[in-house]
Amino acid sequence: MTSLLRPLSLVLGTALLAGSLAACGSAQTGTPAAGLTAAVAFYPFEFVVERVGGDLVDVENLTTPGAEPHDLELTPKQVGLLSTADLVVFQSGFQPAIDTALEQASPQRTVDVADFVEFLPAGEDDHAEEEHAGEEDEHGALDPHTWLDPTNLAAVAEHVRDALAQARPEAAAEFGSNTDALLAELDTLDKELSAGLANCSLRTFITSHAAFGYLAHRYDLEQVGIRGLEPDAEPSAARIAEVQQIATREGVTTIFFETLVSPVVAESIAHDLGLATDVLDPLEGLTDASRGSDYLEVMRANLAALQKANSCS
Numbered sequence: 001m002t003s004l005l006r007p008l009s010l011v012l013g014t015a016l017l018a019g020s021l022a023a024c025g026s027a028q029t030g031t032p033a034a035g036l037t038a039a040v041a042f043y044p045f046e047f048v049v050e051r052v053g054g055d056l057v058d059v060e061n062l063t064t065p066g067a068e069p070h071d072l073e074l075t076p077k078q079v080g081l082l083s084t085a086d087l088v089v090f091q092s093g094f095q096p097a098i099d100t101a102l103e104q105a106s107p108q109r110t111v112d113v114a115d116f117v118e119f120l121p122a123g124e125d126d127h128a129e130e131e132h133a134g135e136e137d138e139h140g141a142l143d144p145h146t147w148l149d150p151t152n153l154a155a156v157a158e159h160v161r162d163a164l165a166q167a168r169p170e171a172a173a174e175f176g177s178n179t180d181a182l183l184a185e186l187d188t189l190d191k192e193l194s195a196g197l198a199n200c201s202l203r204t205f206i207t208s209h210a211a212f213g214y215l216a217h218r219y220d221l222e223q224v225g226i227r228g229l230e231p232d233a234e235p236s237a238a239r240i241a242e243v244q245q246i247a248t249r250e251g252v253t254t255i256f257f258e259t260l261v262s263p264v265v266a267e268s269i270a271h272d273l274g275l276a277t278d279v280l281d282p283l284e285g286l287t288d289a290s291r292g293s294d295y296l297e298v299m300r301a302n303l304a305a306l307q308k309a310n311s312c313s
């Protein structure tokens with residue numbers, strides 16, 4: 001049915017559809033809606049598809065705002081969306097619920113970020129963890145938090161542009177210029193992070209969940225995760241003692257926690273050592289509590305927090 005309705009809607013214009021599309025979010029400006037729908041796995045991909053698709057694409061985020069995407073579960077309606085959406089943007093290996101549902105679904109078009117992004121091994125920037133390989137079972141695993149390197153998100157934008165252009169060839173030029181604008185903004189952000197983190201008196205930072213490996217890798221910092229890659233795993237007493245030793249040895253000033261995960265462990269370590277706490281946001285979801293209204297703003301807030309904690313000039 002939907003494949004019949006879409007060309008028809010283009011011929012008839014938007015008047016008939018305006019009512020039904022208004023609920024999807026981007027139709028209130030009166031811009032002609034092309035009727036493209038994209039299902040995205042979690043926030044950073046929502047940001048990219050909204051920017052690349054502009055008013056021509058309605059974006060459905062499969063991870064509810066404020067929810068933590070690692071252990072996503074899908075509703076039957078969301079599973080259905082994987083087959084009906086014009087585009088599904090996800091990263092295989094990160095959210096098992098989406099991987100499993102896609103095995104049964106027949107998506108019209110997918111962008112799987114795992115197909116083109118270069119993964120880092122888990123814990124690459126965390127030397128302390130490597131010494132205790134026996135305690136963690138995530139060695140040999142890959143770090144999924146690819147989007148915290150803006151150049152990776154730029155690659156996502158290019159693939160989304162190509163997929164949307166395939167879905168709606170007559171809008172290819174618009175998707176192209178939207179993408180160019182986004183790539184320029186991501187490039188500016190990358191340069192700001194590079195320059196802003198170049199001269200710091202301390203290069204180690206301690207985070208609640210080890211989500212910042214890509215940021216650390218690109219800007220030559222060293223991440224120490226209290227927890228591993230999974231945000232809700234409880235750290236052992238031995239791991240907490242080890243993190244305290246690193247903090248003291250390196251002269252760390254701040255223990256970072258994040259908006260979607262309980263700050264209790266980070267706060268207790270900071271309290272024991274008389275250190276500050278601050279937020280470093282892995283952008284797995286955006287809420288009213290986020291320090292910014294989009295990916296770019298929150299990444300700049302992360303930059304400011306790191307500069308303060310690590311005395312960068």
Ligand SMILES: [Zn+2]
Pocket residue numbers: 070145209211229230231282284
């Ligand atoms: Zn994570």
